[in-house]
Amino acid sequence: MTTVTLQNLQKSFGDVVAVNSIDLEIEDGEFLVVVGPSGCGKSTTLRLLAGLEPTTDGRIEMGNRDVTGVEPKNRNVAMVFQNYALYPHMTGRRNITFGMKSSGDFSDAEIESRVEDAAETLDIEDLLDRKPEAMSGGERQRVALGRAIVRDPDVFLMDEPLSNLDAKLRIQMRAELARLHSALETTTVYVTHDQTEAMTLGERVVVMNDGQIMQVDEPQVLYDFPANRFVAEFIGDPAMNMIPVDIENGHAVHDAFTLPLPSGDDSPSTERNGAGDTRISDARHAILGIRPEDFRLSDVQTDDGLPTIDAEVNVREPLGDSLLLHCSIGATACNIQAEPRTEVHAGDTVSVTYDPARLHLFEDKTGEAFYHSGLHLPSDEQVVSQVSK
Amino acid sequence: MSTREIFDSRIESGLLLLPTLLVSIVFLYYPTALAVRTSFFDSSFGQVDEFVGMENYVTLLADSGYHSSLLLSILFAAVVVAGVISVSLYLTFLIHEVDTGQGLYLISVIWPYALPPAVGALVFLFIAHPTLGVLTGPVEALGIDVDWFNNGPQAFVVVALAAIWKQIGYNVIFMIAAMNNIPDTLTETAELDGVSGIRRLLSVYVPIMTPTLFFLVIINTIYAFFGTFAFVDLLTSGGPSNATNILIFDLYQEGFSFFNFGVASTKSVVLFLVVGVLMLVQFRVTEEYSYYGG
Ligand SMILES: Nc1ncnc2c1ncn2[C@@H]1O[C@H](COP(=O)(O)OP(=O)(O)O)[C@@H](O)[C@H]1O
Ligand SMILES: [Mg+2]
Numbered sequence: 001m002t003t004v005t006l007q008n009l010q011k012s013f014g015d016v017v018a019v020n021s022i023d024l025e026i027e028d029g030e031f032l033v034v035v036g037p038s039g040c041g042k043s044t045t046l047r048l049l050a051g052l053e054p055t056t057d058g059r060i061e062m063g064n065r066d067v068t069g070v071e072p073k074n075r076n077v078a079m080v081f082q083n084y085a086l087y088p089h090m091t092g093r094r095n096i097t098f099g100m101k102s103s104g105d106f107s108d109a110e111i112e113s114r115v116e117d118a119a120e121t122l123d124i125e126d127l128l129d130r131k132p133e134a135m136s137g138g139e140r141q142r143v144a145l146g147r148a149i150v151r152d153p154d155v156f157l158m159d160e161p162l163s164n165l166d167a168k169l170r171i172q173m174r175a176e177l178a179r180l181h182s183a184l185e186t187t188t189v190y191v192t193h194d195q196t197e198a199m200t201l202g203e204r205v206v207v208m209n210d211g212q213i214m215q216v217d218e219p220q221v222l223y224d225f226p227a228n229r230f231v232a233e234f235i236g237d238p239a240m241n242m243i244p245v246d247i248e249n250g251h252a253v254h255d256a257f258t259l260p261l262p263s264g265d266d267s268p269s270t271e272r273n274g275a276g277d278t279r280i281s282d283a284r285h286a287i288l289g290i291r292p293e294d295f296r297l298s299d300v301q302t303d304d305g306l307p308t309i310d311a312e313v314n315v316r317e318p319l320g321d322s323l324l325l326h327c328s329i330g331a332t333a334c335n336i337q338a339e340p341r342t343e344v345h346a347g348d349t350v351s352v353t354y355d356p357a358r359l360h361l362f363e364d365k366t367g368e369a370f371y372h373s374g375l376h377l378p379s380d381e382q383v384v385s386q387v388s389k
Numbered sequence: 390m391s392t393r394e395i396f397d398s399r400i401e402s403g404l405l406l407l408p409t410l411l412v413s414i415v416f417l418y419y420p421t422a423l424a425v426r427t428s429f430f431d432s433s434f435g436q437v438d439e440f441v442g443m444e445n446y447v448t449l450l451a452d453s454g455y456h457s458s459l460l461l462s463i464l465f466a467a468v469v470v471a472g473v474i475s476v477s478l479y480l481t482f483l484i485h486e487v488d489t490g491q492g493l494y495l496i497s498v499i500w501p502y503a504l505p506p507a508v509g510a511l512v513f514l515f516i517a518h519p520t521l522g523v524l525t526g527p528v529e530a531l532g533i534d535v536d537w538f539n540n541g542p543q544a545f546v547v548v549a550l551a552a553i554w555k556q557i558g559y560n561v562i563f564m565i566a567a568m569n570n571i572p573d574t575l576t577e578t579a580e581l582d583g584v585s586g587i588r589r590l591l592s593v594y595v596p597i598m599t600p601t602l603f604f605l606v607i608i609n610t611i612y613a614f615f616g617t618f619a620f621v622d623l624l625t626s627g628g629p630s631n632a633t634n635i636l637i638f639d640l641y642q643e644g645f646s647f648f649n650f651g652v653a654s655t656k657s658v659v660l661f662l663v664v665g666v667l668m669l670v671q672f673r674v675t676e677e678y679s680y681y682g683g
Contacts, residue, residue, distance in 0.1 A: 052577050073583030085574035089596040098592070099582025151582070 002154040009058035018044040020211035033202030041211040042191040078148035082160040086132040093128040156188040229367035256330030257309040289360035292337040427654035445655035462635040466613035472553040477560035502558025506619035513551040541632030567601035603675040
């Protein structure tokens with residue numbers, strides 16, 4: 001059992017607060033991804049877990065053992081780095097065995113059999129006698145993974161392990177990591193700046209910004225119910241549109257449109273959702289969030305009485321599987337994702353509708369989300385069971 | 390682009406090279422050629438040089454004093470090179486491992502290198518003088534009778550220590566640069582694996598640093614043969630009873646105490662050849678064992 005618990009974890013470098021009061025519970029066998037923009041403190045958090053940096057404040061527990069001040073070698077964690085960190089003068093085999101041999105905790109026969117197992121799991125038998133310079137990036141990272149798994153650590157810590165690989169290999173390795181994790185079921189903390197990687201790999205995803213945790217949730221929940229503007233804009237590519245509006249009587253009012261905010265009467269949690277909520281009935285400023293793919297060009301007459309919004313197309317980006325339109329709605333810049341091969345050109349004015357179940361409202365000042373028009377909230381058990389299917 | 394053509398005309402580039410070329414010819418190549426020529430002559434003050442063919446070389450071949458000087462020099466160089474490399478490596482490692490005050494430690498290690506050799510020799514005299522030396526008391530407390538003015542082996546050790554002490558700074562500068570170049574993630578991987586510090590130094594850092602280390606072995610070899618004159622001259626003058634009479638000091642005495650320019654030139658040619666052959670061997674070894682990037 002290796003649950004990892006972070007309590008009020010803090011780390012400062014002089015004036016820079018790299019990690020600001022993090023509380024987090026990582027479950028046994030979980031694949032947890034930490035994602036955020038570069039410089040937000042992801043690596044520092046991981047290094048605190050590994051013991052490579054002393055904490056400024058707070059507490060780290062692994063398997064109910066307080067490891068806050070414990071030496072890295074006594075934490076039984078293995079780390080995989082972005083630059084592979086292979087010893088350049090050693091063969092693949094020696095790279096894998098060097099740590100085990102030096103620590104003296106393992107017999108030679110034990111090491112031998114573990115290397116064979118790891119090599120088979122990772123399909124790196126033919127790399128064992130090569131030096132890193134004779135390996136490709138993907139092969140190096142595989143050997144580095146081999147080195148991590150032979151020790152059978154309690155926790156894997158991975159700091160952007162795929163970021164040095166080219167796009168195609170990255171996707172392939174991503175799948176392999178997922179396979180490896182389901183085979184080993186070792187608690188894993190995986191750091192990346194790439195939200196796609198986070199979404200595809202994480203059983204749960206921690207979104208960080210400025211040394212703080214913005215939200216921890218399953219990937220789809222993060223996407224559908226972002227807790228604040230930061231998460232909303234960081235998760236999803238192209239990013240969610242943020243449109244300043246005034247809330248009046250359950251409507252979002254913008255210079256260029258007025259759209260009704262669906263009532264959430266049938267929601268189990270009307271307190272936080274729907275027109276009965278004072279937060280969308282009282283007049284106030286807010287930010288309306290709509291994802292580019294939740295807009296629809298409305299020339300097809302299937303829209304049931306939804307208001308249409310006029311948008312002027314500035315730039316047209318064919319992405320192959322879709323067409324991304326950079327538009328202006330009134331004075332607000334907005335991205336709209338349309339069907340590929342749609343005959344729309346820069347300078348055209350198009351009329352769009354939206355998916356009424358996919359509207360988000362954020363506080364003007366703090367950026368906290370206070371309304372999602374979708375009927376299910378992340379706190380509902382109903383949703384959790386749906387997502388985990 | 391394999392060839393770089395920066396200058397339009399050969400004359401222009403030639404002109405720019407001229408100062409360097411002139412200095413090299415006047416102060417390096419011409420004296421070298423002259424020394425080789427003089428080695429075949431009987432040459433001294435107040436007489437015309439007389440060509441003697443291989444006679445000077447034959448003399449050296451039969452001179453048992455010269456043989457022991459040659460052996461002594463090789464032993465001295467081996468001790469100095471090994472001492473400088475190992476002590477510098479260890480000091481570099483310690484400096485590399487400290488988190489704060491790296492600069493201060495570096496400066497305190499490097500300063501002997503910044504001294505002119507003669508000043509360095511005098512400073513070391515104050516450190517190791519048999520009666521007045523700062524270190525003499527503590528060493529005698531260990532039960533060693535410090536008497537290197539009369540004791541040959543002790544004198545050899547003292548001169549070697551002085552030579553090592555002076556050269557450490559130079560080595561540390563290169564080694565710390567090489568060591569700091571090793572990615573931190575290698576260190577951290579080793580730490581997570583519970584690899585001990587010394588094991589990390591010897592099994593991870595040293596192999597990666599081999600190009601720098603071999604360069605330093607070559608430089609230190611040249612230093613041990615040519616750059617240690619001041620220590621011998623000021624600390625022991627080759628004595629007691631030739632215990633520190635290494636080749637560079639021996640040939641200096643031959644030339645400038647006994648004014649046998651011919652034999653002195655022969656000795657410098659031989660020294661040049663000895664060091665040349667040693668370096669050739671070292672380069673071969675380097676090719677074989679050095680690890681270059683990748
Ligand atoms: N050793 C260090 N010394 C000083 N500042 C550091 C150090 N390591 C990280 N930082 C700072 O801490 C912040 C977080 O860094 P890091 O955890 O590496 O970010 P991330 O991995 O999310 O890109 C950054 O502002 C960075 O400049
Ligand atoms: Mg990082």
